[in-house]
Amino acid sequence: MFLRRALACSRLLHRVALAPPLVRRYSPTIYKPDGTTHAVKEELTPLAKHIRDTVLATGPISIAQYMQLALTSPIGGYYTRGQVFGREGDFVTSPEISQMFGEVMAVWYVMHWEMMGRPAKTVFVELGPGRGTLMDDIMRASKRFQSFYASIRSIHFVEKSPELRKLQHDKLGCDWNVTATVGDKNDTGKTPLSSASQRHGGVEVGWHDVLEQVSVDGDCVPLVMAHEFFDALPIYKFEKGANGQWSEILVDVADSNAAPVLPASPAQLRGSLQSAGDDSNASHFKFVRARGVTSNAAMVLRDQRFDSLFDKGDRVEVSPESARVMIQLADWISTNNGMGLIIDYGADWTQGDTFRGIKNHRFANPLTSPGSMDLTADVDFSYLRFAANGRAKCYGPIEQGSFLHSMGIQARLQQLLQSTNDSKVQKDLVDCYKRLTDVHSMGRVYKVLAVLPNSSSGSPVPFAQPTAESSSKPEAASP
Template sequence: MLSVFKKLQSTPAFLNLKYRKTSFKFINNGEHDRSARCVPPSKTKKESVSLARQLQAKIKAMGPITVAEYMKEVLTNPVSGYYMHRDVIGETGDFITSPELGQLFGEMVAVWCFNEWQKMGSPIPLQLVEMGPGRGSLAEDVLRVFERFGAGNEVSLHLVEVSPRLSQIQAQKLCVKTVRPSKSSHTYYQLGTTATNIPVFWYNSIQDVPRQFSCYLAHEFFDALPIHKFQRTEAGWREVLIDIDPAAGSEKFRYVLSRTSTPASKTLIKADEKRDHVEVCAESGVILEHLATRLEEDGGFALFADYGHDGSKTDTFRGFRNHELHDALVDPGSADLTADVDFSYIRACTEDKLLTFGPVTQRHFLKQMGIDMRLQILLQNCGEKQKENLLLGYHMMVDEDKMGERFKLFSLFPSVLKDHLERFPVSGFADS
């Protein structure tokens, strides 16, 4: 891997700084802080009365709803969903991500992808698939690195994105032209071309992406998928539901426990579960089982980066608005909803077909991938203001009290590669 990285560092065009504005201040709100939340200028409070009323009408008609139903409706309702019609990332949004802090994170991920692809013999064509690509910054950095290696003609980019607004932002960042095909025979809903003629496709789900050798990326994707919450009681496991709060007016919600066991509590709780409160993301399980089949049958590998734990945490469901913690049951649709990813659940969903590595901390991964060496190269080739922003982004990504320890990375490979990966260990996941 080091030889690959040195080759990258010595490429003249790669010495240029890809400047991305970062003018944020780190805040720490404790264990449930979504790490490296940043304080932006104050902004007007967004109201989501229509979505609240829709949820209330559903509850009045059918009774309390699951947290998964609530979360899915709040985030992806076609009319009022949080992600659907706004730019939620960055200084004027509600949270900041590592790819938005500068090019360093995306370049380290790109070097990892290129290195693992090369170790497999560089099978072509290669599909770079990103689930939940945000503003497109990670994809932009990964494509740039592959082009620096002369592999631009061998890759295509495939983005799984349900938000019309974010897909528009991604297209503006990545492509010189885009079209939306009128024929329903296509599985993609938008097609674009980069300035260097790399094709870019957009899909509503991972199932729509073509079946071939692929590198799958997901950065802060699984933490936004809907979760079921369960509480152990003397009568057994009960599901945590959301109901209208009768004591606080018609526009407030509250948590309640199901009176009896639910289908989800019967099927999603492990028989040997030790915790008294559990969160399970059944939707991620469906995606992971599909992804495992693809990797086993079509070849490829995957890298996930997210807030998460290895099966130890309990209550992590929360909201974020204006880069601060926000009550998840207040003003639905006005704030991001998230829950820490259970990497042990990912492992359990894929262990019959895949090899898994991690989770390791973001600090560990980036340090092993050579971020310090890359930082020094960039610092030698930029002005004072760019140096300031580079260092700010670097420390946000790797410092232990910021993103460095709270973000985790996790990778998946087909089981058939077991002997190969014992000879050539996966980069970024070895012990320090």
């Protein structure tokens, strides 16, 4: 069975081979903690002043609230900026590295569309579409499969940032003047379809602030993609005390004595709580431990598994917003007989010290210069599976390198290498392939999770059938 599926992947990718190599030339980047030191306080920007005033007025705030303000505030939030991706931005995503990534994803959707009986109507829904590169590559590759492409009725982007919406619009070659400007709202409060895509044969493209605003016809099968979406959703952080109670880790003004300073963590994991501590004196903010049990701790950690799986001194990062989105996504996919892929960096267990900033392709203190960097935390895939349990079937996660190899990325690489005699282009193609698949780069840290309806039978390519135990509960961090 697996061999037949592998051969099918190879045949499908061969049909994509007519597309020429798209040279993006993003050299491999190794993220390293920033060792820069600062002796004086950084500039107090309007956003930093707003966060400071909020803390002074209400007391220390949750990390989740800090993330929301730093990333999406209209007075300087990170995602209100335009160029946050690529070499000129702060980080590079897999679709920006190579066209092969999006082409492989297109093949996955085509293969499972055929396995589902080739439904006549489909819609693509992408959560957090970045610059639109991934969907652009998926649609371009999909044109090689005429019946599948003919089934696509519309594309829906779940994206709040006006600046990123403009980039997505330009990438897909949409005409702004067809209907309402992005951001306008109709009488129902929903963002209408903003334009029609001229580049992809007139397929309508719509933008929405949240998944709840996406509305499709009942006979349309949703094809969902969430690539590097869940890692940016707000998290709460907690630490288990000697008395067995969980204390919340909060953000306070650096010169405030409202709460004791959080002691250094023994686990300094990739830009974690103290990873960029060398410049902590420059920040206007600091981490503190709540004096008592907060309402967040009481609500988020009320499940007994958190008491049974963790010991005193352990920290956990939990994203209730991720669970909420996953529940809705699972219900939607099952109700509409759709399919989805979730691709992100993370682990299949709960971790405690992964919250960090990313700036200029390096890890940075997440409390420094709010609004100037991306804030992120590793995705807890076990938590997503737990949220979807009983609502939809989850498969995986499996490592990105394993997924791409199983789907035939090596065959696609050979096709692209044979299509050009330019040695520099060939070298770039190989470098990009290695970066996507190598265990020392993106191949291992990034994971892929598939979501299918409860009514589906058999496991999707290239996933194994999940066990009852893996679907029932999140796991503790590995020792």
